[in-house]
Amino acid sequence: MSVRVRFAPSPTGLLHVGALRTVVFNDLFAKRHQGTLILRIEDTDRTRYNPESEAEFIETLKWVGIEFHEGPHVGGDFGPYRQSERKEAGIYTPFVEELLAKGAAYEAFETPEELEQMREFQRINKMPTGYFGGDWRDATPEQVAAAKAEGKPCVIRLKIPRNTAIVGEDVVRGKLEWDSNTVDDPVIIKADGMPTYHFAAMVDDHLMQITHVFRGEEWISSYPKHIALFDAFGWDKPVFVHCPVIVGNDGKKLSKRHGATRVLDYKYDGFLPDALKNFVALIGWNPGDDREIMAPDELASAFHLEGIQASPGKFDMEKLKWMNGVGIRSLDRDSLISTVSELVKDPEILSYYAGKEPEDPAPKISADEYHRAISTLASALDNDSAFAEQCVVLEQERVQTLADFGPATEFFLVEELSYDEKAVEKWFGEPHVRKLLDDLAGFVSGKSEVSVEECEGFVKGWAAENGFDKIGPVVHPTRVALSGKTSGPGLFDLMSCLGPDRIAKRIARAKELLR
RNA sequence: GCUCCGGUCGUCUAGCGGUUAGGAUGUCGCCCUUUCACGGCGAAGGUCGCGGGUUCGAAUCCCGUCCGGAGUACCA
Numbered sequence: 338m339s340v341r342v343r344f345a346p347s348p349t350g351l352l353h354v355g356a357l358r359t360v361v362f363n364d365l366f367a368k369r370h371q372g373t374l375i376l377r378i379e380d381t382d383r384t385r386y387n388p389e390s391e392a393e394f395i396e397t398l399k400w401v402g403i404e405f406h407e408g409p410h411v412g413g414d415f416g417p418y419r420q421s422e423r424k425e426a427g428i429y430t431p432f433v434e435e436l437l438a439k440g441a442a443y444e445a446f447e448t449p450e451e452l453e454q455m456r457e458f459q460r461i462n463k464m465p466t467g468y469f470g471g472d473w474r475d476a477t478p479e480q481v482a483a484a485k486a487e488g489k490p491c492v493i494r495l496k497i498p499r500n501t502a503i504v505g506e507d508v509v510r511g512k513l514e515w516d517s518n519t520v521d522d523p524v525i526i527k528a529d530g531m532p533t534y535h536f537a538a539m540v541d542d543h544l545m546q547i548t549h550v551f552r553g554e555e556w557i558s559s560y561p562k563h564i565a566l567f568d569a570f571g572w573d574k575p576v577f578v579h580c581p582v583i584v585g586n587d588g589k590k591l592s593k594r595h596g597a598t599r600v601l602d603y604k605y606d607g608f609l610p611d612a613l614k615n616f617v618a619l620i621g622w623n624p625g626d627d628r629e630i631m632a633p634d635e636l637a638s639a640f641h642l643e644g645i646q647a648s649p650g651k652f653d654m655e656k657l658k659w660m661n662g663v664g665i666r667s668l669d670r671d672s673l674i675s676t677v678s679e680l681v682k683d684p685e686i687l688s689y690y691a692g693k694e695p696e697d698p699a700p701k702i703s704a705d706e707y708h709r710a711i712s713t714l715a716s717a718l719d720n721d722s723a724f725a726e727q728c729v730v731l732e733q734e735r736v737q738t739l740a741d742f743g744p745a746t747e748f749f750l751v752e753e754l755s756y757d758e759k760a761v762e763k764w765f766g767e768p769h770v771r772k773l774l775d776d777l778a779g780f781v782s783g784k785s786e787v788s789v790e791e792c793e794g795f796v797k798g799w800a801a802e803n804g805f806d807k808i809g810p811v812v813h814p815t816r817v818a819l820s821g822k823t824s825g826p827g828l829f830d831l832m833s834c835l836g837p838d839r840i841a842k843r844i845a846r847a848k849e850l851l852r
Numbered sequence: 853g854c855u856c857c858g859g860u861c862g863u864c865u866a867g868c869g870g871u872u873a874g875g876a877u878g879u880c881g882c883c884c885u886u887u888c889a890c891g892g893c894g895a896a897g898g899u900c901g902c903g904g905g906u907u908c909g910a911a912u913c914c915c916g917u918c919c920g921g922a923g924u925a926c927c928a
Contacts, residue, residue, distance in 0.1 A: 349928075382926095385928080456925095459853090490926090494926095519856090521924085533928085554857065558923035559924095584921080588921070619864065626875095627876075629875085629877090630876095648857090652863095653864060656876080659877060666890075732889095735888070735889045736889090796886080807886085811886085812886035815886090822888090823888075825888060826887095826889090
């Protein structure tokens with residue numbers, strides 16, 4: 338039987354990194370087995386429905402480059418792919434009736450208030466809370482008829498078998514077992530007629546012929562209810578894979594308060610989709626050897642269920658940055674330029690940085706600086722592309738994110754350089770600097786461009802002629818004069834990239850700072 | 853409270869009865885070098901949550917215990 342897996346988010350909000358990991362596992366597993374990847378929208382809760390959510394999912398998934406074979410946006414033979422539409426189509430009705438007819442489910446007429454009272458009583462008496470029968474599990478047909486005649490709203494609950502063991506398999510943990518008397522009767526159809534997750538997801542998994550269910554470990558608790566449902570129908574169960582959760586530094590499930598959890602934020606922070614996927618795949622899974630940096634197809638062919646871990650993992654931003662840096666360095670010139678351009682010119686990016694709240698109390702580079710530098714780069718890429726592109730290339734080895742190209746290239750692109758005070762103090766006090774700058778101005782004067790070799794020739798020649806056996810004392814002041822700082826690309830590359838005009842202007846300005 | 857799941861360097865992890873407990877990241881140092889970065893090399897960092905057992909031998913098997921987490925909804 339061919340593999341069919343599904344990603345089944347609930348459209349209540351954003352797509353966060355925990356969910357991303359789940360899709361990545363699904364995707365990798367599907368690819369590994371040439372299976373089918375399905376998107377299913379679990380919108381059975383009308384109160385929490387967020388109409389923008391589904392578009393967010395699609396956009397995010399498109400950005401990370403995960404493609405679905407079936408889903409609400411692409412169609413397929415097992416549709417519709419939204420549970421609200423499936424409900425409208427009457428798909429669930431015959432299954433509910435089947436359960437009712439078999440006596441495997443029953444109608445219950447308590448009000449939410451009554452249920453709350455019941456739980457309160459259970460808590461006070463230190464009993465397990467939940468619906469273990471109430472007044473309706475064993476109600477007579479007459480009682481039910483009477484309640485209906487009164488027009489009482491009712492829900493339908495699954496009748497969990499009593500005094501037995503419920504046994505399930507989980508790929509990651511092996512055999513899981515519950516005393517059925519500790520499992521309460523779940524609602525499968527709400528008073529508004531909508532199915533609950535417990536019902537709709539299982540029925541749909543069966544109908545859509547899902548072979549493997551990847552879901553977070555927070556579902557383990559309700560797994561016995563799902564097993565009971567499959568058993569009530571007599572259906573074969575898919576393979577369940579309960580994936581460890583991704584937690585924040587406090588050990589709790591990742592949420593907004595842990596900083597960037599929205600996947601699309603990683604786009605604007607300058608992460609490469611492949612690096613993000615690679616990183617996230619490695620939380621809770623490993624290929625069984627020491628490989629970490631893996632190409633997408635390598636990841637897919639290495640992905641196997643045995644490598645999935647049971648214990649939760651933390652999200653290590655530093656390691657993600659490292660991995661992303663490796664990804665950036667592996668880009669060839671053309672893809673580097675196009676990737677950077679696409680991000681930096683994205684109309685959304687400036688509003689992202691404008692509205693960004695600092696996660697790090699003392700970030701090295703503020704959101705304002707990113708905002709400014711990125712727009713500088715974007716317009717340079719439009720107006721002076723050859724120059725701007727060369728700047729990007731020269732910074733490739735020095736950045737960890739695509740967004741870093743903004744601040745990294747800013748000194749190249751800006752008209753008025755800002756000088757690092759310490760750098761000026763350290764290098765502009767030397768007596769030879771004035772002559773050096775004058776000679777450099779002479780060297781570029783009248784030229785329209787200078788090659789890297791010419792620049793190297795000038796610097797080395799100047800050092801020799803002026804009695805320096807090492808070029809450091811020549812290189813450093815020149816660098817400060819041209820870039821305002823002490824770090825950055827190799828000086829000869831820097832000079833050649835800037836070109837004679839900018840060099841001349843910068844020298845003139847630097848000379849004003851000389852004592 | 854009840855049910856369930858976890859627990860190996862700060863972090864991600866390898867490990868499945870015999871290893872100097874391995875790798876990666878981060879940190880630090882050295883090398884490369886015109887700076888920064890990249891790259892290379894190296895160091896520090898783990899009494900494998902704790903306590904008992906089983907065994908010649910336990911991170912690995914068993915029991916207990918502690919800690920963390922999840923669920924405990926007409927949410928998913």
